[in-house]
């Protein structure tokens with residue numbers, strides 16, 4: 353069948369996936385939510401016509417947004433996820449026995465419902481006894497919590513619409529305050545090809561707040577340009593100082609102790625985005 357879903361990744365470039373069927377569509381109070389069954393990537397979650405995750409490539413993003421930071425902190429007992437209503441980030445977090453409580457704060461409860469219904473392999477840990485799900489604005493949640501989280505992960509949509517505030521300096525200040533004295537933070541920060549200015553600005557904000565600021569990369573084929581960035585801010589522990597020996601075996605398909613290190617090796621055009629004079 354010649355039925356295609358197309359994401360306009362920039363005004364001048366698109367990614368199209370041949371689609372077997374549209375499994376679901378709704379308008380939530382926050383956004384349009386659709387689930388497609390694609391030939392190449394399996395089921396695909398789409399918000400406001402932007403691909404969020406697919407069954408076939410979600411492991412890259414979810415492993416990389418979690419395990420780098422979880423293996424950097426020696427005992428991440430309390431973890432907060434902002435966004436991430438599909439549950440993929442939570443599924444990876446609960447693989448770590450040391451985590452006592454993982455709190456998910458998602459603004460749109462409909463995303464969680466759709467994930468439970470259409471993406472059981474991604475959402476499967478949302479009912480774990482160590483997981484607490486709160487439907488609320490992550491910005492407010494962070495503002496109202498002080499010194500409680502060892503790790504905060506921002507698993508957001510692109511910086512437009514509901515997620516815009518999750519890329520602001522004011523929000524990062526509240527994140528810093530919501531962390532414990534040796535806490536750390538990681539956020540998905542978009543494409544180095546198409547969002548260079550954003551990456552530069554976010555890195556500057558994070559480096560201004562946290563003693564340790566790092567950017568790392570992973571390859572997510574359904575995101576614009578494929579190459580994707582994550583920005584990490586840490587009060588104490590440096591992800592580059594992590595000893596590869598002694599890391600827990602997590603059954604991962606993208607993350608490994610060697611990838612933990614190599615992800616921080618930046619091509620010069622990416623390293624340039626982080627230069628102080630920018």
Ligand code: AG3
Nearest residue numbers: 403404405436508509510575
């Ligand atoms: N968060 C969305 C990453 C941004 C994708 N951008 C795009 N396709 N233009 C992913 C949520 C997965 N838990």
